[in-house]
Amino acid sequence: MVPIVESAKAQAQETILQSDLCANLSSENLETLLTIAQMRTLGANREILAQGGVADAVYLPINGYQLVERSGSDGRRQVLAFLQCGDYLGISAGQSFLYSAYTLTPSTILRFPASRFFQLVEELPILKDNLGRISSQILLRVIDHLFAIGQKRAHARLAFLLWQLWQRLPEARYPQRELELPMRRADIGDYLGLTLETTSRAFSRLRSEGVIATRQGNQVEILDMEALRRLAEVD
Numbered sequence: 001m002v003p004i005v006e007s008a009k010a011q012a013q014e015t016i017l018q019s020d021l022c023a024n025l026s027s028e029n030l031e032t033l034l035t036i037a038q039m040r041t042l043g044a045n046r047e048i049l050a051q052g053g054v055a056d057a058v059y060l061p062i063n064g065y066q067l068v069e070r071s072g073s074d075g076r077r078q079v080l081a082f083l084q085c086g087d088y089l090g091i092s093a094g095q096s097f098l099y100s101a102y103t104l105t106p107s108t109i110l111r112f113p114a115s116r117f118f119q120l121v122e123e124l125p126i127l128k129d130n131l132g133r134i135s136s137q138i139l140l141r142v143i144d145h146l147f148a149i150g151q152k153r154a155h156a157r158l159a160f161l162l163w164q165l166w167q168r169l170p171e172a173r174y175p176q177r178e179l180e181l182p183m184r185r186a187d188i189g190d191y192l193g194l195t196l197e198t199t200s201r202a203f204s205r206l207r208s209e210g211v212i213a214t215r216q217g218n219q220v221e222i223l224d225m226e227a228l229r230r231l232a233e234v235d
Contacts, residue, residue: 012037012110015062019086020137021130029124036117037110048101048109049090055097058117059089064107065182069190070099079191081141082161082183084168088134090114104182144234149193156231157192158202159211163232166222177222178215 013034016022022030037060042048048059051071066083080099083089089101121128148160165179181188189199206212211228213221222228 012039012062015060015086015110019060019088020134021060021088021127023130024126025124025130029127033112033120036120037112040109040111042103042107042109044103044105046103046107048103049097051097051100053097055090055092055095056114057090058112058114059101060110060112061085061087061089062108062110064109065104066101066107066109067104067183067187068099068101077190078193079187080145082165082187082191091131091135104187147234148232152231154192154194154198154202155205155209157194158188158199158206159228159231160234161188161192162206162212162220162222163228166228177225179220179222181218181220 013030016030016033022033025033040048042064048066049057061083063085066087066089067079068081068083068089069077069079071077081087082104083101090097092098121131144160148157152160162179165181166177169176169179183191185199185203186196188194189196192199192202194202203212203214207214209227211222211224211231213223215221
């Protein structure tokens with residue numbers, strides 16, 4: 001890990017500015033946050049943090065895609081989330097991480113030492129309020145995820161994930177309808193509680209119903225946005 005150099009500082013600052021954690025922070029406070037950050041550049045399929053490891057840092061991806069998972073003693077795993085630019089990792093209520101995180105694609109990640117980070121949280125009321133809102137948002141996402149895998153049929157679970165990913169696009173308010181899926185089908189299945197075969201059938205059903213089209217590589221085009229939204233709905 002190395003300190004942030006000037007050539008990368010602008011990208012890091014832009015990511016922090018756009019993140020929910022730093023909403024309404026002054027430029028001086030943002031600069032203070034950057035001074036405690038260290039940068040990591042990782043290739044695809046590299047570990048960011050390990051389940052059971054000491055929770056000594058908080059991480060912020062500034063590009064790329066990441067996967068969060070939790071494994072049981074029998075080796076089975078549950079994919080908990082797919083992350084990207086601006087998502088925080090490592091905020092833990094205990095002394096150790098309860099999950100592991102890996103890169104899906106080459107990624108650049110900022111690392112904030114936990115002791116200094118949480119000291120700033122206590123010093124800056126706005127930062128503390130923002131962190132509380134993020135925690136509430138994470139809880140809501142977890143509830144939606146649990147509902148989707150507990151109540152929805154396979155193709156509707158897949159629609160739920162695709163809708164989530166589309167909403168996260170910076171251009172989601174505009175008519176962009178293509179998604180890049182950097183994760184494997186097995187990862188998608190482990191996120192949705194489906195076998196690999198059932199995941200493939202879910203893609204086939206959404207294609208046959210005209211909701212999506214799959215392109216070469218990992219691209220998915222949303223053909224019927226309203227149908228996708230209805231299938232994904234968890235209200």
